[in-house]
Amino acid sequence: MTRYYPIYVRRSDGKAETGSAKKREKNEPTPEQLNTKPDANGVSDYYRPIGEDEPKHLDWRRKLGGMLMRVLAKPDSEHQHKAAVLVHLPENFRLFEHIKSRAHDGDPSAKRASKNHAGGGHDRQDAYLYGHPMGRKKRYRSPADFFPHLLWLATDKDGNSDNCSCKICCPEEFQEEREAAVRSTVKRENATPTPAPQSQAGTPAQSPANPRPGHKHPVVVIPVSRPSSSSAPRNVPGQGQQPPQPQSTAPPPVQNPPQSLLQQRLTRLPVLPFPDFEMDMRWNSLLFRPGEVVWHSRGDAWGLGVVIRRYLIASPGHAPQRNYIIQPLSNPLEELPPVHHSEERLLRPWLAWSPPPLTNEILQNRPDTSFHAVDWAAVLAGQFGQGNAEVDGSILAAKAIDVSVTLLHLLSTTRANSQIEERHWGAMFLGAEKIWVGEPVRVKLDVPVQHPILVITEIIEHIDLRRRSNIVVRGDLYSMVTGNVQPNSQMPSFDHLPHRMAQDLVARNQCSLPFNRLSTVNPVKPQLIMPLDAIRGRWYESNVLLPMIQPEAEFVDARRRGTIDDTDPWLNGRGDSSGQQRVVSMRAPERRDALGSAVPPKTRIHDGLEPMSPDEVAAVTAAPQQMQAQQAQQQQQQQQQQIPGATPAGFDAAGFGGMDVDVGEFMNLESDFPTSLPGGAGPNGGMGWG
Incomplete structure (x- = not known):
């Protein structure tokens, strides 16, 4: 029997749904095409999904x-x-079979055998692959048709679909149009020594079905796709976070748009009179903000918590020490003491990793499991089997917070008409993160824009007569591009950008310009209005975040070669941890309401940079010792009760297929870890757990 070696392709640009924000449709045959009922003449003509275990x-x-x-x-x-x-198959790509059979009056011998691969007994029995981001009409008819796209997914690190040679991404008419544009450009360059620079930014309203030169097809998923089965390897502790290696293809040349175009398109950035706003807008300032959910180091393990305080301590001759107080998340019945971190590298954004499966196999396998729906008393009593309720509580709490929204700093209230009240806000907690007006966010679009970034200028809430709320953001849309430039080129001006973005681009280009590579942003559309579910998360500086989440040697080598990446491919999007196609935001009046019972009732979030008092320092310092004493007492009680199969950390080793695992190993990002756990991997996005 032939032995087949498994191959995994973790990147995917497949979409389960396509269309505009107002009109969405499933990326599959229409409901009429899926109808298996024969027509009046007895002819069956329909599509059906093909299961993974089927021969075809x-x-x-x-x-x-x-x-x-x-x-x-x-x-x-x-x-x-x-x-x-x-x-x-890559995520969101699905095979469907087109079946067409004539009426045979019940005579099976009249049926013809299909000549298509994998066989069949119908007049037609063809397979089609749906999932391309351009919609259901753009489908692949054979493995040979899809292979160029699959090869691009597996090898192109930047996700630039201009490098894809499949018939959909690069049809013949597109190739001819692009070649004609290149020939025209060459003629102009030969006729004019110094041509005026041309903007590469396309019109966002351009239909994806009619691509034009310079346009990029949307890639709205992160490079490592979420496996749909526990048999697929996941990024777990001990495994690297490295995206697929790209082919050695030269990037396209970059030209700066004229300054006159920039001046016409850009909106003046708002400035708010809040100390935290000023701090968060600075380049290379404190990375994490009060109220944000983060991963934090617990020594040999990592846990989930919320930032409740941050402050700086001056040190002569050294940069100020960055201090954070983290309140760990847990279930409502196990309150954990705050933790003090004096090094920022011991924290990670919530969207930097994907949560692992729940330790309790029964909870993991229940589709309706949510933080507020779990009977935590029953879980702690062992009625749901073995597991670690503290770990599971933190994971479910973080997922619940991920879909929340809280508006902050009311700036103005106006009445758009007799039925709609319009409120403008200065900031919001969106999921795990705090976002201000005037700063960039990562977004997902249904139009072809490469690395889209929205600089938010307004957070707007519309309230109707029935007090129903609708929240949108307005801002300037940019596309971040990197490509080749002429030797000895001048660094462009980034004065129109938010300070953090501008300084990060300057730092990136200082490394890349000696290699004739330039990173810049092109304006795409000014004052674009977007719903909250289009925001993937905060935009982070490459020179600040990548040294934290990449292996140190890899980042140092990237700086040496002048190839520092954007941070977006290394991060999840909001809602990815739950595998949601669309995030329905749950409004919480205050951030404390969003945290709920996942933190102790007396937990308080401190804005500003006020250091802790001596009494608070003593309490935080004593907390780990008290926690160790409580754990020792719980351990002794468990031994007295003689719980069969339970380790001191609360894991049932037999429940993990005979593996001897404790909570430290389960959340340890530096050691080896099994690639699959009972209960399935679940839909995890981004770079995985670690």
């Missing part, structure tokens, strides 16, 4: 795996001629 699905994956093996394996490699199979 396996046939596609074997062909795709074999082509990948032959292309990616070195010519002299022993893998060159091995049989391979693609374990899963």
Whole structure:
């Protein structure tokens, strides 16, 4: 029997739904096409989904795996001629079978055998692959048609669909149009020594079905896709976070848009009279903000908590020490003491990692599991089996906070008309993060824009007569691009950008310009209004965040080669931890309401930079000792009760397939960890757990 070697492709640009914000449709055959009922003449003509365990699905994956093996394996490699199979299709790509059968009056012998691969007994039985971001009408008819797109997903680190040679991303008419544009550009350059620079920013209203030169197809998912089965490897403790390696293709040249165009498009950035606003707008300032949910180091493990305080301590001859007080998240019945961190590198944004499966297998396998729906008393009593209620409580609490929204700093109230009241706010807690007006955010779009960034200028709430609230943001949309420039080029001006963005681009280009590479932003559309579910999360500086979440040697090497990436491919989007296609924001009046019972009742979030008092310092210092004493007491009680199969951390080793795992190992980001756990991996986005 032939042995097939498994191949995983973790990047995906597939979409389950496409369309505009007002009109969405599933990226699959229409409901009429899925109707299996024969017509009046007895003719059956319909589509049906093909399951992963069916021969035709396996046939596609074997062909795709074999082509990948032959292309990616070195010519002299022993893998060159091995049989391979693609374990899963990229996320949101689904196979459907078009079946068409004539009426045979109940005579099975009249049926013709299908000549299509994988066989069949109908007049037509063709397979089509749906999922391309341009919609259901753009489907692949064979493994050979899809393979160029799959190869691009597996090898192009930047997700630039201009590098994809499949028939959908690069149709023949697009190639001819692009070649004509190149020929025209060459003629102008030959005729004029110093042509005026041209903007690469496309019109966002351009239909994706008619791409034009310079446009980028949308890639609204992060490079490592979320496996749909526990059999697929996940990024877990001990595994790297490295995106797929790109092909050695030269990036396109970058030209700066004329300053006159910038002046016409840009909106004046707001300035708010709040000390925290001034601090958060500075380059390389305190990265995390009071009220934000973060990962924080617990020594040999990582946990989830909320920033309740931050402050600086001056040190002669050194940069001020950055201090954070973190309140760990837990279930309502286990209150944990605050933790003090004096090093920012011991924290990570919530969106930097994906949460692992719950330790309690029963809770993990229940589709309706949520923080507020769990009977935590029953969980602690062991009625749901073995697990760690503290860890599970923190994971479910963070997911619940991820879909919350709280508006801050009311700036003005106006009445748009007799029925709508319009309120303008200065900031908001959106999920785990605090976002101000005047700062950039990562967004997802249904139009072809590469690395879209929205600089928010207004946070607007509309309230109707029935007191129903609708929240949107307005801002200037940019596209961040990186490409080749002429030697000895001048660094462009970034004065029109928020200070953090401008300084980060200057720092990136100081490394890349010696290699004739330039990173810049092109204005795409001014004063664009977007719903909250289009915001993926805060935008972070590459020179600040990447040294924290990348291996140190990798970041140092990237600086040496002048190839510092944007942070977006390394981060999840809001809602990715729960696998939601669309995040429905739950309004919380105050941030404390969003945190709920996941933190102790007396928890208070401190704005500003006021240091702790001596009494508060003593309390935080004594807290770990008290916690250790409580854990020792609980451990002794468990031994007295003789709970079978339970470790001191509350894990049932037998429940993990015989693995001897404790809570420290489970949340340890530096050690090896099994690639699959009972209960399935679940839909995890971004770079995974660690």
